[in-house]
Amino acid sequence: MHLATCLVEMPNEVRHGYSRRETAIGLCDPWKALEMDAKPLPKIESRPVQPKEEQKPRKKDGDRPPKEGSTHLPKFPAVQVPANDLGTKKIDFSQVKQLRREIARKYSANADSRVNDEYRRTKNDIYRMELDKLEDIHEVNRQHMRRTYFAYLQNNKGAKKAVYECFPKQQTQKETVKQN
Incomplete structure (x- = not known):
């Protein structure tokens, strides 16, 4: 009881050292608290x-330089659903299997259009x-760069196809000497 009375009667400006952080201004007298609850x-x-x-006035887009280089991010991918699709029509339970097949064919990771886009x-x-300018890189680093490209760019089926096409296996001087 002594602590509560002390805190109620203590002025708000008084601090008790640096041992704690104040989280409230101070305690309020119980009668005053009741009065605040009862009266508006x-x-x-x-x-x-x-x-x-x-x-x-806003700047026109003509004032801005065109987006290009590595800072230009691709558009957020959006699924385009044709209007005559089965997904836009009312279907009953018997057509669910057909709808699932169509969705898997069009939008799965192995869908032809998706692979081509990637x-x-x-x-x-x-x-x-x-x-693609691997020949400009010194021969010592060329294989390392090729492996790096393969590691970072082969994250899906379409990208893998592009990487293998753009970076065919190149022979090092040692392999060329062994063949001769």
Whole structure:
């Protein structure tokens, strides 16, 4: 009881050293707490609403340089569903199996259109970043760079096809000497 009385009567400005962090302003007298619960609070005046300042005119897209290089990210992939598709029609339970087959055929990881899109995108990335210029890299590092490309770019079926096409197995000087 002594601690509670001390905290209630203590001025708010008093601090007890650096041993704890204050998490509340202080304790309130129980009668005052009851009064605050029973009576409505006084009305707080709000700030008058002011009209918004006029916004500056926006820059036109023509002022901006075109997006290019490695900072340009591809568009977020979106699934395009044709209007005459089975997925847009009302179906009953007997057609669910057919719908699942159609979805797997069109949108699975092995779908032909998806593989072709990934192939094209990876091939464009390889040429855009000029990764196809392996002959410019010193022979000592060439195999390491090729392995690095394979490790980072072969993350799906279409990309794997593009990587194998753009980076065919190149012979080192040692292999050429062994063949002769």
